[in-house]
Amino acid sequence: MEKKSTGFSRRSFLKGAAASAVGIAALGLTGCGTNNSENGEKNQENQTPKNISETITADIVVVGAGSSGVCATVQAAQLGAKVVLLEKNSFLGGNGAGTEGMFAVGSRMQQELGVGTEINFRDVIATEGEFFNYRINSLFWKDMVEASADNLNWLIDCGVPFSGVVDNYHGLGKINAFHWFKEGNGKHYIDAMINKAEELGVDVRIKTPAKDLVLDNGKVVGIYAEKEDGSFLQIDCKAVILASGVYANNEEMMKERGYDLTYSINHGLPGHDGDGLRMAITAGGADVSRERCFLREPYSHGINFFGSMTQAIHRGGPFLWVNEDADRYVNEACGAITPGNNSNAVHSQRKSFLIFDSGVLETLAKNVENLVEDVEEAVAKCPSDNIYKADTIEELAEKVGLDPAALRKSVDRYNELCRKGVDEDFNKPADKMIELKKAPYYIFRQDLAFWTSIGGISTNRKMEVIDKMGEPVPGLYAVGVDGCELYRETYTMNIPASCNANNLHSGRVAAKNAVATHL
Numbered sequence: 466m467e468k469k470s471t472g473f474s475r476r477s478f479l480k481g482a483a484a485s486a487v488g489i490a491a492l493g494l495t496g497c498g499t500n501n502s503e504n505g506e507k508n509q510e511n512q513t514p515k516n517i518s519e520t521i522t523a524d525i526v527v528v529g530a531g532s533s534g535v536c537a538t539v540q541a542a543q544l545g546a547k548v549v550l551l552e553k554n555s556f557l558g559g560n561g562a563g564t565e566g567m568f569a570v571g572s573r574m575q576q577e578l579g580v581g582t583e584i585n586f587r588d589v590i591a592t593e594g595e596f597f598n599y600r601i602n603s604l605f606w607k608d609m610v611e612a613s614a615d616n617l618n619w620l621i622d623c624g625v626p627f628s629g630v631v632d633n634y635h636g637l638g639k640i641n642a643f644h645w646f647k648e649g650n651g652k653h654y655i656d657a658m659i660n661k662a663e664e665l666g667v668d669v670r671i672k673t674p675a676k677d678l679v680l681d682n683g684k685v686v687g688i689y690a691e692k693e694d695g696s697f698l699q700i701d702c703k704a705v706i707l708a709s710g711v712y713a714n715n716e717e718m719m720k721e722r723g724y725d726l727t728y729s730i731n732h733g734l735p736g737h738d739g740d741g742l743r744m745a746i747t748a749g750g751a752d753v754s755r756e757r758c759f760l761r762e763p764y765s766h767g768i769n770f771f772g773s774m775t776q777a778i779h780r781g782g783p784f785l786w787v788n789e790d791a792d793r794y795v796n797e798a799c800g801a802i803t804p805g806n807n808s809n810a811v812h813s814q815r816k817s818f819l820i821f822d823s824g825v826l827e828t829l830a831k832n833v834e835n836l837v838e839d840v841e842e843a844v845a846k847c848p849s850d851n852i853y854k855a856d857t858i859e860e861l862a863e864k865v866g867l868d869p870a871a872l873r874k875s876v877d878r879y880n881e882l883c884r885k886g887v888d889e890d891f892n893k894p895a896d897k898m899i900e901l902k903k904a905p906y907y908i909f910r911q912d913l914a915f916w917t918s919i920g921g922i923s924t925n926r927k928m929e930v931i932d933k934m935g936e937p938v939p940g941l942y943a944v945g946v947d948g949c950e951l952y953r954e955t956y957t958m959n960i961p962a963s964c965n966a967n968n969l970h971s972g973r974v975a976a977k978n979a980v981a982t983h984l
């Protein structure tokens with residue numbers, strides 16, 4: 466029998482102590498080759514960790530104890546599978562513990578509250594399908610939406626506590642379908658699901674990162690995980706469900722996709738290093754991560770993202786946005802269409818700066834407490850060479866390193882359009898076109914704050930990992946944001962908490978299919 470392990474880094478391969486004769490004999494091979502995982506080609510290396518200190522068997526191994534992994538785990542265990550849940554961190558929950566709620570339509574809670582009862586699938590797909598120009602497979606949405614009530618009710622039956630409030634998430638969503646967890650705290654969700662998993666006899670292991678799949682003629686038959694002492698755990702199993710939360714913490718992978726994190730912040734928890742994506746690619750799965758999106762928003766590095774000033778000035782509106790050439794480049798109110806548009810627009814340029822004058826500041830300050838003080842404090846702090854104030858537009862440009870004449874030209878044109886009352890250049894609504902003419906002027910560089918990347922591994926509706934031609938990799942599933950086929954370049958937030966609903970749905974679907982197909 467030919468068994469092949471994939472994607473195992475040479476460094477970790479060499480890291481361990483003495484070889485385990487039992488482990489090597491059990492696998493019947495050793496050797497090494499090149500790791501070409503980032504090229505999306507099947508990895509030809511045959512590597513087995515030398516220091517396997519423990520070998521166990523399971524039906525299903527779930528990689529990652531976050532939002533989707535806990536659902537896959539409980540569902541598989543409820544169906545009678547022997548499940549091992551691996552978690553890289555020393556704590557459980559991943560970013561799932563930071564989530565606040567879950568989308569559903571037709572849930573018991575909505576019926577009891579009489580909220581959102583009018584919503585149907587047409588409302589959802591009209592928003593999402595058209596937004597993505599039908600490049601998404603609408604069946605992923607249909608499956609998720611149609612199962613959402615049952616999925617949410619199942620969570621409650623598993624013991625997950627909700628607050629009893631269902632709304633449109635601070636007005637950002639277009640429908641009332643955001644079911645708030647108790648205290649808006651995803652930790653309650655994770656704790657309840659882990660309790661349920663343990664009650665069902667699941668072997669839950671923290672500080673045990675999955676490292677590499679074991680393949681037998683292309684089918685997944687096992688996985689290696691690193692134990693705290695540096696030795697390796699080998700799990701022989703029938704299926705693996707990847708739920709590792711993709712790669713937003715991996716600086717190299719982010720850079721390779723065009724994101725320099727020098728001036729960014731990550732609001733998610735650590736551990737999202739692209740391990741699932743790497744393993745899937747090396748098993749033959751298609752890497753679609755470059756066509757997928759992020760939960761991200763503009764801010765200025767070094768300034769409290771959650772402070773009222775950031776929320777008041779970085780969400781678009783009566784500001785002028787210019788790029789590194791001091792050219793105006795967009796309708797600065799594009800975030801009103803969907804919040805993700807702000808960060809998309811910012812990232813469409815090499816650099817982005819927002820400019821306002823004292824007139825705009827005074828107007829905004831009427832509704833935002835301490836705004837003037839906060840802006841002055843930010844200018845005084847200028848934490849990353851990114852926030853300045855000046856009496857003239859030219860002086861402002863010089864301070865931040867823009868061409869003064871070019872910025873003057875952009876401001877003059879913007880002011881001309883404001884006076885006309887029609888944004889002939891970028892179609893910003895007239896009520897957001899306010900002339901910049903009252904000194905002093907302010908400029909903030911727009912950096913990006915990240916929460917998570919969303920999507921990376923191509924799957925079919927069974928959540929089986931598929932190759933570029935749509936052929937499944939037998940025994941391998943991807944769920945949560947490791948898979949996620951709902952969006953393309955934008956996490957829209959029109960359908961509030963659809964991401965979490967997909968974490969839940971994909972986890973259950975993968976578990977059901979893994980049990981039905983491989984047990």
Ligand SMILES: Cc1cc2nc3c(=O)[nH]c(=O)nc-3n(C[C@H](O)[C@H](O)[C@H](O)COP(=O)(O)OP(=O)(O)OC[C@H]3O[C@@H](n4cnc5c(N)ncnc54)[C@H](O)[C@@H]3O)c2cc1C
Binds near residue numbers: 562674737963965
């Ligand atoms: C702060 C925050 C709040 C959010 N709030 C919401 C919300 O309210 N509603 C919504 O719809 N979406 C929300 N999202 C988006 C999304 O739903 C979450 O990111 C969600 O946690 C994704 O679930 P997941 O299971 O894919 O990943 P996670 O929940 O992050 O779980 C992945 C787990 O895999 C572990 N892992 C990684 N590599 C390995 C490995 N090699 N071996 C073992 N374990 C590994 C990680 O440590 C982590 O615990 C939020 C995101 C963030 C960051």
